[in-house]
Amino acid sequence: MIVFQKIRWRNFLSTGNNFTEVNFRSAPTTLIVGANGAGKSTILDALTFVLYNKPFRRINKGQLINSVNEKDCVVEIEFDINDRSYKVIRGIKPNVFEIHCNGEVWNRESSAVDQQKHLEETILKLNYKSFTQTVILGSATFVPFMQLSSSNRRDIVEDLLDIKIFSGMGNLLKNRIRQATQDIRELSLQKDMVEEKISMQKNFIRDLDKRGKENIEDKKTKIESLSLDITNLMGDNRNYNENITDVYQPQLQELSDPTKSLRRMNGVKSKLEQKIQNITKEHRFFKDNSVCPTCGQDIEEQFRVNKVGEIENQVQEINTAYKALKKTITAEQDREKEFAQLSRLITDATYDISINNTKIAEYQKQTRSLESEIQKIASQIANRNSERDALKQLEKELKSVEKDKSEQTESISYLDFAHSLMKDSGVKSKIIKRYLPVMNKQINTYLQQMDFYINFTLDEEFKENIKSPIHENFSYDSFSEGEKMRIDLALLFTWRDIARMKNSSSTNLLILDEIFDSSLDGTGTDEFTKIVRYAIKDANVFIISHNTQDLQDKFDNMITFSKVNGFSKTS
Numbered sequence: 302m303i304v305f306q307k308i309r310w311r312n313f314l315s316t317g318n319n320f321t322e323v324n325f326r327s328a329p330t331t332l333i334v335g336a337n338g339a340g341k342s343t344i345l346d347a348l349t350f351v352l353y354n355k356p357f358r359r360i361n362k363g364q365l366i367n368s369v370n371e372k373d374c375v376v377e378i379e380f381d382i383n384d385r386s387y388k389v390i391r392g393i394k395p396n397v398f399e400i401h402c403n404g405e406v407w408n409r410e411s412s413a414v415d416q417q418k419h420l421e422e423t424i425l426k427l428n429y430k431s432f433t434q435t436v437i438l439g440s441a442t443f444v445p446f447m448q449l450s451s452s453n454r455r456d457i458v459e460d461l462l463d464i465k466i467f468s469g470m471g472n473l474l475k476n477r478i479r480q481a482t483q484d485i486r487e488l489s490l491q492k493d494m495v496e497e498k499i500s501m502q503k504n505f506i507r508d509l510d511k512r513g514k515e516n517i518e519d520k521k522t523k524i525e526s527l528s529l530d531i532t533n534l535m536g537d538n539r540n541y542n543e544n545i546t547d548v549y550q551p552q553l554q555e556l557s558d559p560t561k562s563l564r565r566m567n568g569v570k571s572k573l574e575q576k577i578q579n580i581t582k583e584h585r586f587f588k589d590n591s592v593c594p595t596c597g598q599d600i601e602e603q604f605r606v607n608k609v610g611e612i613e614n615q616v617q618e619i620n621t622a623y624k625a626l627k628k629t630i631t632a633e634q635d636r637e638k639e640f641a642q643l644s645r646l647i648t649d650a651t652y653d654i655s656i657n658n659t660k661i662a663e664y665q666k667q668t669r670s671l672e673s674e675i676q677k678i679a680s681q682i683a684n685r686n687s688e689r690d691a692l693k694q695l696e697k698e699l700k701s702v703e704k705d706k707s708e709q710t711e712s713i714s715y716l717d718f719a720h721s722l723m724k725d726s727g728v729k730s731k732i733i734k735r736y737l738p739v740m741n742k743q744i745n746t747y748l749q750q751m752d753f754y755i756n757f758t759l760d761e762e763f764k765e766n767i768k769s770p771i772h773e774n775f776s777y778d779s780f781s782e783g784e785k786m787r788i789d790l791a792l793l794f795t796w797r798d799i800a801r802m803k804n805s806s807s808t809n810l811l812i813l814d815e816i817f818d819s820s821l822d823g824t825g826t827d828e829f830t831k832i833v834r835y836a837i838k839d840a841n842v843f844i845i846s847h848n849t850q851d852l853q854d855k856f857d858n859m860i861t862f863s864k865v866n867g868f869s870k871t872s
Contacts, residue, residue: 303380303425303808305841310347310376312367314360315340317868325810325841328858330830333845335862340869341845342814343862345437351376351391353429354398354417357437366393369867387424400424427808431460435796437812445789446796447765447777454763461799462732481713488706495699502692513682520671527664527671534657534664541650550647573623580616587612733761736799743798747791757788797840814845830855 309322315338323344335341346356346365356365366374375392388401400407400420408416421428427436430453446454587608681688741758748757755775756768767775777788800807844856853859861872 303382305808305810306379306381308344308347308351308376308378312370312372312374313347313365313376314343314367315864315869316343317367318370318373321869321871323860329841330856331843331858331860332853332856333843333860333862339862339864341862343869345812345814347376348378348437349429349432351378351389352420352425353432354391357433382424389420428460431457435800436808436810438793438814446792447788451762457796458733458763459729461796462736478713481709485706485709488702488709492699492702492706495695495702499692499695499699502688502695506688506692510682513678516678517675520675524668524671527668531661531664534661538654538657541654545647545650573619577616577619577623580612580619730761737761740795740799743795744791747794748787751787751790753784753787809839809841811840812843812845815847
C-alpha cells in the first residue's frame with residue numbers, strides 16, 4: 302500500500318517563494334475550500350506533476366512556473382511503501398528530478414525517462430490513467446467509469462487487478478512467434494540449399510570418373526593439336542630465318558645501298574644539264590650574232606667561227622658524258638629497286654616470324670593450362686573418397702537443419718498456446734471472472750449504503766446490467782444525475798477496495814475536486830459524507846468543494862485557500 306505522508310510546493314502556479322505544505326495524514330477527512338482562483342485545486346496539479354511530470358488540469362507545463370518569480374518552481378512529496386520511505390522532488394528552472402529511497406538518491410546517472418519508468422512501474426505500480434481514476438478526481442478531467450469506452454474500462458480494471466503484465470507477456474510471445482516463424486522460413490531456405498548441394502555432390506561423384514576421363518582425353522587431343530601447330534610454326538620460322546640469312550642478306554650485302562651514289566649521280570646530272578644549257582646559249586649567241594649587242598663592235602669572223610666550232614666540240618663531249626651518266630643512273634635505279642625488294646622480303650619474313658612467335662607463346666600457354674586442368678581432374682579422380690566425405694558432411698548438415706526446423710515448429714505450437722492464454726479471452730478473462738462477483742457485491746454494498754436499492758452488476762465486457770424492484774432492466778443513462786453520482790461513487794470506492802485486495806495500487810489517499818457538487822442534494826451530501834467517513838477504510842479523504850455550508854461541520858479538518866498580495870496562501 303502507498304501511504305502518502307505530505308506534499309509541499311513553491312513558485313508553483315499562484316504559490317509564491319514560500320512553501321505551501323499539506324499533510325495527508327493529519328485527519329481522516331479534510332475539506333478544502335476557497336474562492337475561485339484562490340488555488341485550492343493546485344494540490345491536484347502539484348500531485349500529478351511531481352509523480353508523473355504533467356499537471357492534472359489542461360495547463361502547459363511551462364505555465365506551471367509562478368509568473369511573478371519565474372524560477373525555482375519545485376514540488377516535493379513523501380510517501381511510504383511497506384518498510385521503505387520515499388521522497389520525490391521535481392522542479393523547473395532549474396530542472397530537477399530526484400527519487401530518494403530511505404534517504405539515498407536513486408541512480409543519479411540514469412536518464413529522466415528511465416527514472417520516470419522506474420517510479421511508475423517499480424515503485425508506484427500505478428500509471429497516470431489509473432491514478433486519476435482511483436486517487437484524484439477532478440471535475441475538469443474526470444470521466445466516470447461508466448462513461449468510458451469498453452477498452453478504457455478494461456484498462457482500468459486490468460491495472461487494478463495487476464494483470465496488464467499478461468498483455469506485455471502476450472506482446473513478447475507474439476514477437477517470439479514472429480521471430481520463430483522467420484527462423485523457420487530461413488531454415489526452410491537453408492534446407493533447400495543443402496538438399497541442392499547434396500544432389501549436386503552426388504551427381505559430381507557419380508560422373509566424376511566418366512566425365513573426368515573424357516575430359517582428360519579431350520584436353521590431351523587439344524594439346525596434341527596445339528603441339529602440331531607449334532611444330533609447324535617453328536618450321537616456318539626456320540625457313541624464314543634461312544631465307545634471311547642465306548639468301549636475302551648476302552644479296553643485300555652484294556648490292557649495298559645505292560641510295561647515296563644515286564643521289565650523287567643525280568647531282569652530277571643536274572650540273573651537266575645546267576652546263577649543256579649554258580653552252581647551248583653561248584653557241585646560239587656566236588652563231589647568230591656578228592656584232593656585239595653590248596658595245597656594238599663587230600665580232601671578228603674567224604674568232605666567231607672558231608668559237609662556234611669550239612663550243613660544238615664541248616657540246617659533243619658533254620652529251621657523250623651525259624648519255625653515259627644517264628645509263629649509269631638507270632643501272633643504279635634498277636639496283637635500288639632490287640635492294641628495296643630484298644629489304645621488304647627481310648621485313649616481311651621478320652614480321653611473320655614475330656607473328657608466329659606470338660602464336661607459339663599463346664599455344665604454349667594454352668598447353669600449360671590444359672596440362673594443369675588434366676592434373677586437377679586426375680587429382681579429383683584420385684581423391685574420390687574426400688568427395689564422399691564432403692557428401693556425408695552435407696547429409697549431416699541437412700539432418701541438423703531439419704532438427705532445428707522441427708524444434709522451431711514445435712516451439713511455435715507452444716508459443717501459440719501460451720499466446721492464446723495471454724489474450725483477453727485467456728488468463729486475464731479467468732482472473733476477471735474470479736473478481737467480478739466480488740466487484741459486483743462491493744458495488745451494491747455501497748449503493749445500499751447510499752440508500753439506492755438497485756441490483757447493479759458488470760459483465761465480463763464491463764457493460765452494466767441494472768435491475769430494480771420496479772423495473773427489470775435499466776441502463777446507466779436511464780438515471781438522473783444524482784443517481785448516476787451514486788453509481789459513480791460506488792464504482793470508485795469499489796475500485797479502491799479491489800486495489801487493496803490485490804495490493805496493486807492501493808493508497809491511503811483520495812482527493813475529489815468538485816466532482817459531485819452539482820449532483821449532491823441534502824440527502825446525497827449526508828450519504829456521501831457517511832461513506833467517506835465510515836465505509837472507506839484506512840483512507841485520508843480530501844474534498845475540494847464550494848458547498849462549504851453543507852459540508853463544513855461534517856469533516857475532521859478544513860484547509861482554506863486564499864489570495865494575499867497576488868499569492869495563494871493556506872490557513
